[in-house]
Amino acid sequence: MRLxxxxxxxxxxxxxxxxxxxxxxxxxxxxxxLWVGGEGGMEEELVNRAGISYRSIPAAGVHGVxxxxxPGNIAKLTRGVLASRRILREFKPDVxxxxxxxxxxxxxVAGRNIPTAxxxxxxxxxxxxxxxxxxxxxxxxxxxxxxxxxxxxxxLVLTGYPLRSDLxxxxxxxxxxxxxxxxxxxxxxxxxxxxxxxxxxxAVLKHLHELLGAAQIIHITxxxxxxxxxxxxxxxxxxxxxxxxxxxxxxxxxxxLAAADLVISRAGASxxxxxxxxxxxAVLVPxxxxxxxxxxxxxxxxxxxxxxxxxxxxxxxxxxxxxxxLLLNKTKLESMRAAMQALSHPDAAGSIxxxxxxxxxxxxx
Numbered sequence: 001m002r003l004x005x006x007x008x009x010x011x012x013x014x015x016x017x018x019x020x021x022x023x024x025x026x027x028x029x030x031x032x033x034l035w036v037g038g039e040g041g042m043e044e045e046l047v048n049r050a051g052i053s054y055r056s057i058p059a060a061g062v063h064g065v066x067x068x069x070x071p072g073n074i075a076k077l078t079r080g081v082l083a084s085r086r087i088l089r090e091f092k093p094d095v096x097x098x099x100x101x102x103x104x105x106x107x108x109v110a111g112r113n114i115p116t117a118x119x120x121x122x123x124x125x126x127x128x129x130x131x132x133x134x135x136x137x138x139x140x141x142x143x144x145x146x147x148x149x150x151x152x153x154x155x156l157v158l159t160g161y162p163l164r165s166d167l168x169x170x171x172x173x174x175x176x177x178x179x180x181x182x183x184x185x186x187x188x189x190x191x192x193x194x195x196x197x198x199x200x201x202x203a204v205l206k207h208l209h210e211l212l213g214a215a216q217i218i219h220i221t222x223x224x225x226x227x228x229x230x231x232x233x234x235x236x237x238x239x240x241x242x243x244x245x246x247x248x249x250x251x252x253x254x255x256x257l258a259a260a261d262l263v264i265s266r267a268g269a270s271x272x273x274x275x276x277x278x279x280x281x282a283v284l285v286p287x288x289x290x291x292x293x294x295x296x297x298x299x300x301x302x303x304x305x306x307x308x309x310x311x312x313x314x315x316x317x318x319x320x321x322x323x324x325x326l327l328l329n330k331t332k333l334e335s336m337r338a339a340m341q342a343l344s345h346p347d348a349a350g351s352i353x354x355x356x357x358x359x360x361x362x363x364x365x
Contacts (some may be wrong), residue, residue: 001031001362003091003113008037009101010123013270016349017099019162020119021052023349024356026165036084038103040206045242054152057083057106059163094360098132108135113171115359119352121161121269122293123300124147137359142272143343145300159352160345161273167254168346175259178252181243186327189260189280190216193221197266199286201225203315205232208329209240213326216243223248249358260334262326264310264319267298271300274346275306279341281333282307283322284300285315306340 005021007013011365017035025031037043039056047054058079070338094118100105103130103337108116118136120129121146133139140159147153176183178232188211201221204211207247213219226248228245250256257278259264265271267284275282284307286294301307310322326333345351357364 001026001095001357001360002090002091002093003031003033003095003097003356003360004034004036004091004107005033005097006104006107007099007101008041008043009095009104013100015164015270016095016121016162018046019164019349020252020352021312022165022355024087024353025164027350027353028357028362030176034087036087036092036103036107038101039101043253048091055087057087057103070297075104081110084110094362095356097356098136098335100126100129103129104132105126106358108132111135115361117352117355117359119159119162120146121206121272122297123149123272124293124296126291126293137192138355140267140355142348143300144173145296157258157351157355158345159355160348161269162349162352163273163277163346165255165349167257167274167277170252170258172258175255175257178255179218180244181218181259185243186215187259187263188323188327189218189219189220189256189265191256191263192219197222197285197287199262199312200266201229203319205279206231206316208232208236211323212240212243214327215261217245218259219244219246220250220256221246223246223356229248258285258313262323264323267294269293269297269303271301271307272343273345275301275343276340276342277346279344280339281326281336281340282308283319283326284308285310285312286343288312299317301343303342304339304343306336306343308336 005017033052035052035054035057037049039058090113096114099119112135116136118132118137119140123143138157139155141159142159144158147156190204229246234245234266245254260280262281264283267286284298286298298309302309
């Protein structure tokens, strides 16, 4: 079986594709995979590290760009289609797999006669994913609410969010030992993703003493705000320093999620998969300066009683009270934990891998 994955631009499409690839190759070690990404894309390093063959093509969006950039982007898209055709002639894939990003658009056009599966991470698909869905034989989705955004719901398959296999390595006890936490105290996880979330970081910093009075904190800050956070951590009283575990980045995100009783974060697509897997109640702060994808994700989890929504503009004012009210209300927190756990699809990666095998005409997994 020959699989061509085309995904890039952000980790939101790359990490789920890697998870699906790992699930597929664990069952079928002889699968031949080629990953096609964008020229200069962040995905190249991740894909190379995973040991997957990689090629790049020109790619650019054409929706919403200025008139000056439009001709150049159309030319780049045309070159991307031509490059994609060359790659398809050489590699001869049995099935194509897209998870988003404009890099997949030229490949979708060039490979329109090849069986294709698409994965939609967020509940509401972005413009690129809506375009790609026109070429897909199967559209796999994270949550049932995605159905209202597609005109041909009969092609949709609910799989859940594909998780990295290493997340299952962590139990609460093991994670607590990993961070040197006090098992008798509640643990608050604060994370803004790999780049961090400045408004969340600054709100936590403003109320750090008060929050540490209610919980020990794992704070994954991102690199941009780390110098400020590190200085503040060093200036804490000794008794509070032992409760504050701050770091710019964690290579063991599974440990942080397993150890926590409550998480404060943005509402990217991974929240729809990772938090349910660990049954982790959430205070979600959707990123306010982009299209509404994160707000839609957050609303879904709030409606399921698995999360609380806190708008970015009210972070500074309301963060301490929201956190303390939840941590002190064990009945509410346990109800949210159960509601979050009920949304888990732990074998999502395997389910999507099975769809790829089916489309390729190979024997079932």
